[in-house]
């Protein structure tokens with residue numbers, strides 16, 4: 693494998709109508725993305741079928757359960773329904789294969805990993821941050837940066853949980869005090885450009901709207917876009933390349 697392989701992928705959760713604005717910005721910067729869309733969601737309404745079709749014409753759509761329910765609150769058969777049925781519904785509605793799944797709230801257990809696998813998904817995307825390694829956990833895809841300004845303590849907790857990438861201590865000092873996601877992107881990308889790696893940006897359009905982060909979000913896309921040595925991929929394209937390396 694080329695040691696300096698550099699990949700950027702993005703993913704967008706919850707299927708809120710403002711996902712169209714994310715899709716337009718990704719288009720402007722020639723970036724790819726995967727939109728994880730539940731069938732229903734009590735917290736934030738899911739976009740209508742016309743809008744979803746528009747996004748699905750250009751971008752990958754992934755499953756995010758039927759009712760956007762945290763799987764750790766469900767028994768096995770209910771969890772199985774939420775996972776397998778969202779795949780069936782999206783496939784019927786969009787007329788294309790759905791390969792990617794994302795755990796609502798990042799909550800899952802080994803049982804749910806197995807259910808995701810049995811339903812025929814290739815992997816389940818988590819909400820773990822600061823992952824930049826080209827190595828993947830089986831059936832799990834972690835992320836690097838969320839389009840949201842997390843507190844330093846949340847970021848530190850993600851550093852300490854990350855058993856994969858660089859030494860924990862190095863990470864701790866790296867991120868301590870830096871909570872702006874554009875700044876963190878700059879720091880992580882400068883390292884990835886030297887060592888190679890995967891940069892996975894994710895977020896929610898409702899959250900970007902709620903916290904007024906559109907300008908910062910576009911700055912990040914500007915920073916990441918149009919670089920010859922970078923492969924811009926959907927989550928599934930990225931998974932297929934990295935799981936076969």
Ligand SMILES: [Zn+2]
Nearest residue numbers: 705706796797
């Ligand atoms: Zn969600």
